[in-house]
Amino acid sequence: MIKPIYFAPLQGYTDDVYRRIHHELVGGIESYFTPFVRMEGGGVRTKDMRDIRPEFNKGVPVVPQVIAKTMKEFTYLTDIVEAKGYKWIDINMGCPFPLQAKHGRGSGLLAHTDIIEEMAKAIDAKKDINFSVKMRLGWESKDEWRPVLDILNGIHLRQITLHPRIGIQQYKGELDMDSFFEFYAGCKHQLVYNGELKTVKEMQLMVERFPGLAGIMVGRGLLARPWLAAEYESGEEWPEEKRRAMLHEFHNRLMAHYETTANSEAQLHGRLRLFWEYMEEELGRKLHKKIMKAGNLKNYLAAVREV
Ligand SMILES: Cc1cc2nc3c(=O)[nH]c(=O)nc-3n(C[C@H](O)[C@H](O)[C@H](O)COP(=O)(O)O)c2cc1C
Numbered sequence: 001m002i003k004p005i006y007f008a009p010l011q012g013y014t015d016d017v018y019r020r021i022h023h024e025l026v027g028g029i030e031s032y033f034t035p036f037v038r039m040e041g042g043g044v045r046t047k048d049m050r051d052i053r054p055e056f057n058k059g060v061p062v063v064p065q066v067i068a069k070t071m072k073e074f075t076y077l078t079d080i081v082e083a084k085g086y087k088w089i090d091i092n093m094g095c096p097f098p099l100q101a102k103h104g105r106g107s108g109l110l111a112h113t114d115i116i117e118e119m120a121k122a123i124d125a126k127k128d129i130n131f132s133v134k135m136r137l138g139w140e141s142k143d144e145w146r147p148v149l150d151i152l153n154g155i156h157l158r159q160i161t162l163h164p165r166i167g168i169q170q171y172k173g174e175l176d177m178d179s180f181f182e183f184y185a186g187c188k189h190q191l192v193y194n195g196e197l198k199t200v201k202e203m204q205l206m207v208e209r210f211p212g213l214a215g216i217m218v219g220r221g222l223l224a225r226p227w228l229a230a231e232y233e234s235g236e237e238w239p240e241e242k243r244r245a246m247l248h249e250f251h252n253r254l255m256a257h258y259e260t261t262a263n264s265e266a267q268l269h270g271r272l273r274l275f276w277e278y279m280e281e282e283l284g285r286k287l288h289k290k291i292m293k294a295g296n297l298k299n300y301l302a303a304v305r306e307v
Pocket of ligand 1: 008009010011012034035036065092094095134163171194195196197217218219220221
């Protein structure tokens, strides 16, 4: 049973350039969720606006995500995304960064059911836009999702993605699969699982365990192996030669783009090295370290040639 695979939003990694190259070169992804668009100083961050420019996302199935703590922020951000022509918007109720969560955004919003109720009313009133929610079990307690799911069950939503951790765990620690099961049993919407899937086998096992899932969302597993969803979809493993050729091509295309936008060699180097950050297993410890610790662009490019 093959389910759609969604590329998780990863702030700093899966920007418009990365998503477009991944889509053209690798594939296997139903939709790419953008890193959250947020407000700063009364407007939207310039970087976030750039990331959702329709001209840079042409032909790529992209779902913009917004993060808001009040109805004012919610309305402002969703209006902007809608004005860009998008018909599906994802709402972030999962971000664990203390700077966001402690201000009531992301997983910090989950305890504020009064605001979620207002947002739910606004979502339900907008019939021409599909909304989805990406969330955790809570910020501090694993039961915060219960009243939230009651609210969300009462409105029209495209889907919910659940990462079964609480915010204070950040991206580590045990996944609470018992709570995931309870959520799965009580959720009236299409449900997508997210968290720690790194191999095709793990993806298949998750779908076998929860056959009612509408899909699975993968983040770091796809940064580590960009071909993971393509392998899952085709059922065929990519041989090393194909993987290496793709990595070089991907990196060349990233470099060709960032060479035109980076302000300095150091900035170009800084952006490019992130491409390999999660690839220690693929590259081997020694080469990975050499790439990550190259120190300057020249040494870095010499190390990349060894891939
Ligand atoms: C560096 C980093 C940035 C992230 N940025 C976002 C974000 O902007 N929006 C969001 O909903 N989740 C964000 N996440 C969470 C991921 O989308 C995902 O839920 C999490 O990594 C768990 O999935 P995984 O184990 O497959 O990586 C981020 C995670 C990391 C590690």
